[in-house]
Amino acid sequence: MEQERQQIDLLVTGGTVMTMNGQHELIENGAVAVAGNRIVAVGPRAEIEAAYHAAKTIDAADKVIMPGLIDCYSHAGHGMIKGIFRPALGWPANPIYWHASTPDWWYAEAMLSALERVRFGTTTGVSILGATPARADNPIYADRHLDAISDIGLRAVLGVGPPDPFIPHIPTPWSGSHFENGEWVTRQFTYEDAIENSRDVIRRWHGGADGRISIALAIAYLFGRRAIHQRFPYHYDTERDAPIILKNARESREIADAEGVQIHTHVFRGDLAFAEEYYGRETVLEILGPDVVLDHVNDISPSEIALIAEAKANVVTVTFVGETVGYGACPVIPLLEAGANVVMATDGSAPYFSLDLWKELSRTMFTHRIQHEDMAILPPGKALRMVTIDAAMTLGLQDEIGSLEVGKKADIILVDLRRPHLTPRTALPSLLAYYATGNDVDTTIVDGKVLMENRVVLTVDESAMLDMAIDEQRRSLERIDISQFTELDEQFWTSPRDQAGVVG
Amino acid sequence: MPKTADLLILDGTVVTMDDAGTIIEGGGVAVVGDRIDAVGSSDDLRRDYHATKTIDARRKVIMPGLVDTYGHAGHSMVRGIYHPVHGWPAGHLYWHETTPEWWYAEARLAATERVRFGVTTGASVIGSTPARLDNPVYAIRNAEAYASVGMRAVLGVGPPDPFVSHIPVPWDGTHWENGEWVTRQFTYEEALANALDVARDWHGAAEGRIRIALHPPYLFGRHATDRDRFKWEYLPEHIPVVIEKAEEMRDLANRYGLQIHTHFFRGSVEFAVHHFGRERVESLLGPDVLVQHGNDLNPSEVEIVGGTRCNVATSPSTTENIWCGYAPVVELLEAGANVAIATDGSAPRFSFDLLKDVPRAMWHQWIRFQTTSVLPAGKALRMVTIDAAKALNMDDQIGSLETGKKADMITIDLNQPHLTPHTFIPQMLTYYVNGNDVDTTIVDGKVLLENRRYTTVDAQAVMDQALEESARVFERVDLSPYTEMPRDYWHGARY
Secondary structure, three states, X not given: OOOOOEEEEEEEEEEEEEOOOOOOOEEXXXXXXXXXXXXXXXXXHHHHHHHEEEEEEEEOOOEEEEEOEEEOOOEEOHHHOOOOOEOOOEOOHHHHHHHOOOHHHHHHHHHHHHHHHHHHOEEEEEEEXXXXXXXXXXXXXXXXXXXXXXXXXXXXXXXXXXXXXOOOOOOOOOEEEEEEOOEEEEEEOOHHHHHHHHHHHHHHHOOEOOOOEEEEEEEOOOOOOOOOEOOEOOOOOHHHHHHHHHHHHHHHHHHHHHHOOOEEEEEEOOHHHHHHHHHOHHHHHHHOOOOEEEEEEEOOOHHHHHHHHHHOOEEEEOOOOHHHOOOOOOOHHHHHHOOOEEEEOOOOOOOOOOOOOHHHHHHHHHHHHHHHOOOOEOOHHHHHHOOOHHHHHHOOOOOOOOOOOOOOEOOEEEEEOOOHHHOOXXXXXXXXXXXXXXXXXXXXXXXXXXXXXXXXXXXXXXXXXXXXXXXXXXXXXXXXXXHHHOOOOHXXXXXXXXXXXXXX | OOEEEEEEEEEEEEEOOOOOOOEEEEEEEEEEOOEEEEEEEHHHHHHHXXXXXXXXXXXXXXXXXXXXXXXXXXXXXXXXXXXXXXXXXXXXXXXHOOOHHHHHHHHHHHHHHHHHOOEEEEEXXXXXXXXOOOXXXXXXXXXXXXXXXXXXXXXXXXXXXXXXXOOOOOOEEEEEEOOEEEEEEOOHHHHHHHHHHHHHHHOOEXXXXXXXXXXXXXXXXXXXOHHXXXXXXXXHHHHHHHHHHHHHHHHHHHHHOXXXXXXXXXXXXXXXXXXXXXXXXXXXXXXXXXXXXXXXXXXXXXXXXXXXXXXXXXXXXOOHHHHOOOOXXXXXXXXXXXXXXXOOEXXXXXXXXXXXXXXXXXXXXXXXXXXXXXXXXXXXXHOOOHHHHHHOOOOOOOOOOOOOXXXXXXXXXXXXXXXXXXXXXXXXXXXXXXXXXXXXXXXXXXXXXXXXXXXXXXXXXXXXXXXXXXXXXXXXXXXXXHHOXXXXXXXXXXX
């Protein structure tokens, strides 16, 4: 007699399940069963289909069923300024973010970037609100960003926090412009205002949207930024700044502990060495910890590597980013060998890269193989972990997401193998790590809900959202002249070097 | 009285890639037969033409088809089958386990992939280096496959290198004949004769879409130490043979009007200059030579390659960057070389998606010079279109959208989240677009892909055939050294 089948909500069946579990099981002709927002079974198709009856079934024949990707670092806002960049002139991010963007603009941008992530199979994405520093002069910008995330159904971590008090990315005294009652109003604000607004966002949103939304405290440079860079020619006055940096860092740690949120911050060569020298190793270790996510981490020293490993802090590496041009690369291999958890991320979608996290796998593997002059660096399986389960660990969410296992949240994507560039499929994990792109993802499921199926987005009207983004961007560019960044002169087309804007 | 066009593409952003860098918003292209009849504003084209077929390119870029100056036939069957210590099985498979049908299936798969990624002209060396020319049938089946898909293709054919053979000496290849495998030895002269046979029959075939290039793997030998990967040494008696073969290639290229495609790495040119003299070396080089890779050439080598106006196909995704170091692209350009960006596809670790290689090529130079001010995005885009066409000596026919040129073009769908807003379109193309964003591919005026649907091939059947042929081969070959996934595969910083 046929056994009574258990009623569930969703069955994804007939594909190769790449579980990313502890044994890295691959199940040919497998299936995943989902009830509510959780995975209730993973196994061979025949077994799962015999045990469950689903309200909705997705046929995954010739597809890979795998955990959704997790992008641990990007910036909200960047979706609106893609490609607007000229090497020696930089890009217009800060003037637009601080003085030409409305709450609706931030909603449109969040929706646009969330759509991009859904399309590319990223089910959890971190965004820092604005460039560094985050825009926290009024909580409305975070609110509107998170409204969009709620509407589309993505899982997200939003980083909010104050600008760095010593680094004038934005004009000092700090000011931001707001569009209120039909006109632009510019207001000054303080570090304390921004901290207060950040706390407010944390309290209202952390754990929101059925737990899909987390807030992190985004501190531009927790221990300052020591290494000079062509795009970052700021010098700290150590005598003046060191005590304040420590006071602020301690305050960040207190907020993180009190509110149960992570700290996300940038680290480059020398920042941790400075902190250790001025504040002592113990103090630094009190502030760092497994709930701290260090972005970039370029060109750090062996002693800084040891400090990160001891603190069990997480490292996010981004391969093709301006910081790597001018600093050295992030020492990914020594960090991993020291025991640190290292993951790959996009750093957002401007000025010259997309939110396609897939592209980071081959770029990162290749970059470090070149650097070490050795092919036997960063195996493709480890690379896949660095955008799934290791990335979940970075966000402290490894018990909830990052692998397809019973009891975890149903964040699942399907990769369509019926593409010439993914045929034949002899060594599947390597094929995915080296060959797949975001556009090969055809179905994206978050929290058990199908956000995209067969490349059609189901939860929002994609076309209308794209139009909205184009409209909002046009409005902001009426206030900010970007022509210097987009000039198509002869150098742009024909010269081996672009000297436009180069001084001297 | 309006003219009749066979095809009108309207209302897109035309990125012409002409010398002035003309971009036409709300523009289009009119095609008559296999040629571009006009490029201009959509209003003008609507006024001047009736069309049998019209393609709506709203929120799309219309641009010349991409030109991939360097790839390998055979590789599409061995994607991802790679282990950093054990290597990969390509050489053995190609020489001893493959049938003509396998080569046909592989080439159909490769051409189908390239069409999907907007590559309208693709060069392929038949096999790994060296090309498999122990029998002309393998190259012929490749040419037939590319011709059947409708792509434009350049096949690299030639004998193995007499001193640095990837295959065992005496050279042999195994053929499937009358139901059994037969292994036969062959000589340099036989392979060269086969290559010339293929050239006679196929150069200019398929309405001119198929071209043949001579591919001596290493025109001046291979000399970079490559961290002990290639350990051959040239004995004194080898040295006169190197120049003798190189001069023979030059004669054949001149006689048959074929290009020479060959690998240079650091030391290749220096070796030749040292032994044969600069003048003699320079007399063998020229604008009909395409140098593949060019990694880590030293300044005097850059001067010679640039000064003789050679072309260079730099492949930013390949292993050679790891073994030899980067290619000095900026210096080569400044020395007068024409440089194209190529895939070296499509195995063991990268696809035929040429667009992925554009930011990689830029990035490598940015890292070399520690500034983002080298290799501007517009120049990089030329390096996969008009400059790449020039590298194949085809820039009078393809590589830009200009009246009179062949109608090889693509459209790119901008109405996607990662391409919205598209304020500065040339930089969207270099930094953000990937091959999958191409939605229409046209070669010789014929639509091969429209809205991501193939019109000349049944893609599912092509993939099924490739799976079948690869399964047949893999039944006989133990792939486990390349595909095992021990603990370190998943957890190691290193293998």
